[in-house]
Amino acid sequence: MSKKIQKRDAEVSKALIISSAIELFSQKGYASTSMDELSKLCGLNKAMVFYYFKNKKGLYEAVMSQVLNEIQKSILKENQKHSKPIDELESFIYTYAKFACSHPYLPALLLKELSDSGAIMPEKLFSSMRELFALFSDILKRGEEKGCFQDSIPMVLYFMVIGTLNLMVTTKPLRDKASQKDDIVVDTCANCDIDEIADYIIKKIEQMLKDNK
Amino acid sequence: MSKKIQKRDAEVSKALIISSAIELFSQKGYASTSMDELSKLCGLNKAMVFYYFKNKKGLYEAVMSQVLNEIQKSILKENQKHSKPIDELESFIYTYAKFACSHPYLPALLLKELSDSGAIMPEKLFSSMRELFALFSDILKRGEEKGCFQDSIPMVLYFMVIGTLNLMVTTKPLRDKASQKDDIVVDTCANCDIDEIADYIIKKIEQMLKDNK
DNA sequence: TATAATCAACTAAATAGTTAATTAGTCAGG
DNA sequence: CCTGACTAATTAACTATTTAGTTGATTATA
The missing domain is CATH 1.10.357.10 (Tetracycline Repressor, domain 2)
Structure with a gap:
């Protein structure tokens, strides 16, 4: 029951970003992965990536x-x-x-x-x-x-x-x-x-x- | 003696570009290699790269x-x-x-x-x-x-x-x-x-x- | 109401590739 | 051995797009 169809949830958002990042980094490599594409893929605003992971390298480390x-x-x-x-x-x-x-x-x-x-x-x-x-x-x-x-x-x-x-x-x-x-x-x-x-x-x-x- | 200290020579220029490209592509990967950096490294104008190899992918293929x-x-x-x-x-x-x-x-x-x-x-x-x-x-x-x-x-x-x-x-x-x-x-x-x-x-x-x- | 999460719109730098002009080398004819 | 025309090699300056990262406002939620 908990979590009425996910609206605002930091953990969920972070996980979404990471799983999309895994997909892109593994397919295209670090340099060819663009943060714009990533944000589109995970359906969140690009600023969210920097909000949670500071910068591209930080995201890569998390991944x-x-x-x-x-x-x-x-x-x-x-x-x-x-x-x-x-x-x-x-x-x-x-x-x-x-x-x-x-x-x-x-x-x-x-x-x-x-x-x-x-x-x-x-x-x-x-x-x-x-x-x-x-x-x-x-x-x-x-x-x-x-x-x-x-x-x-x-x-x-x-x-x-x-x-x-x-x-x-x-x-x-x-x-x-x-x-x-x-x-x-x-x-x-x-x-x-x-x-x-x-x-x-x-x-x-x-x-x-x-x-x- | 021959070739009075290399001035204008297509083969030499091509070879220069390729050897610099080998260095950069192998160190930084395809995506992270910039044509500006490459041209600086080989000491030729950037346009030369496109003149001889058409585009970045063409250079990569040659390499x-x-x-x-x-x-x-x-x-x-x-x-x-x-x-x-x-x-x-x-x-x-x-x-x-x-x-x-x-x-x-x-x-x-x-x-x-x-x-x-x-x-x-x-x-x-x-x-x-x-x-x-x-x-x-x-x-x-x-x-x-x-x-x-x-x-x-x-x-x-x-x-x-x-x-x-x-x-x-x-x-x-x-x-x-x-x-x-x-x-x-x-x-x-x-x-x-x-x-x-x-x-x-x-x-x-x-x-x-x-x-x- | 305070705070955490989200967003649209922006910036500044870097990027691949183009263009039009400028050299340097080659070679035929005088 | 010049000269000038032709061609191949080279260049600086440009364009259009993409990029990582920022900002300040706006929601939702506890």
Whole structure:
């Protein structure tokens, strides 16, 4: 019953702005997103954006912080259900894959951010990213101590996992388009679903971590 | 001696514009690169850019086509020195790694392009990218036929290789910064050089392609 | 009635692209 | 070896549009 069909509500307005901003920033990037277009999309006056988020950069920070928090929470929650490093690793990869697929703005935003070395990266976002990597890194380290993983360079493996997943998501339209061409014949996995891909990555990462004798 | 200290030369001017454009596009992205800034950087009048490249998009196409051609030529040239799939695969990864490291604009431009699903991707660039992947894919296929590779999904493996290498290059400054922090302790490979990384990736990719029994 | 939320209308700067004039190089004919 | 005409390269100054951000008034609500 509460909240008689939303009239004036700061929280609702803020959320509206953020969700529209997620859409635009992830599709067009930071620079190509105009505050006029954003205000039209969310149906509020442009001044509201500056009223709540001070300026464009402030809005971007709010967007990134929300998006990173979402994925971090998802992964941490799933992680707590497991205790063996190998299960944790699988859970990490699988959860990230699922999330990235159902929230495709995440890979788009992350890759954009990483491709210009955090030119506009706010400190908070930087911390979140390090925390996420720290968890991954820790899983591998504990696995090595227990003897179930060998020869890991966490940073490289991390990029193998999230780099690949992010690219598989963001390039979906391109891969579809490529599969329809017949001048160069390649299998671009246009019909693979995310579960297959995640399973394959999990299998291969585990194979990499086995003793290579 | 020739060319008495370069005065009026279309080719020189075009090259000047392109190399400045590579710098700006790769650092700031397409949208954030202004033609005024570009003209200042290359020391030519802004109208020259439009005289030679018609418009901003035309310049971008010229830039991307040159960059993609460079890497393609490098890889093809090295590829021809080998005949066994395993050597070809190593050569592909190693050459890409070396090139990406010495021409860091390539990873930046590529990741930006892939992160928005080719929103501004010209047809020619799309072809080049498919050709490069086709070579990689073909190496794996021939390897499988000969029995030296097993269980490959070329698209995923391709992104594992170039995704990881591109990210290792573009995130260098971020990884350096992270390694100086001590609130969250992680090894970000801040001191790894590209050869180590390439060797590790080669080793791991080969391990993945071994029979998993 | 006080305050928080909303808006229309504005500003100043930056932007991609244009135009018309001006150079500099080339090359044929004297 | 000039000269002048032709062309290609270059320029300054301009336009029209878009941009982030502001302001001061106006609502709604508690």
